[in-house]
Amino acid sequence: MADTVLAWTAFQASxxxxxxDVMSEDRLACDREYxxxxxxxxxxIxxxxxxxxxxxxExxxxxxxxxxxxxxxxRGARGGNPSGSARGSGPGDGREGGEVTV
Structure with a gap:
């Protein structure tokens, strides 16, 4: 969660x-493009x-x-296992490869 808050803070600083005023113009341009x-x-999209x-x-x-x-x-309800299975496959579980599902 700390990384999320830090990333958001960096975005707000930018x-x-x-x-x-520039961000508002950019927002309008994006809305038109979508x-x-x-x-x-x-x-x-x-x-x-x-x-x-x-x-x-906000x-x-x-x-x-x-x-x-x-x-x-x-994740806590699944016992901290990102994949929800008996064996983990994400970073930090001691095995190589795999994606962390959140």
Whole structure:
């Protein structure tokens, strides 16, 4: 969770360094681009494009923290095993390879 908070803090610092007016213009440009992406190549983005402009930075931060906490809780309920199986395959479990599922 500390990495998530640090990353968010770095993002916020970059927003303030660039300036809120520039970030607002960038946000409008992104909103326009999402709507015109080819649906056959980007079906998921296009399916939610009209809702993306409703998301604000505070919502994103709170949602991200909640997802991290939910993943930690789910992992704890599985006994700390990221894969949910009897054998782990993620970093820190003493074995090579595998992805950590959160």
């Amino acid at each position: 927003v303030h360094a660039v300036g809120l 709507v015109v992406l080819p649906a056959d190549r980007f079906p998921h 296009r399916s939610v494009a009209e809702h993306l402009s409703e998301v604000d930075r 919502d994103q931060f709170e949602l991200t923290l909640q997802l991290v906490l939910d993943a930690a809780e789910a």
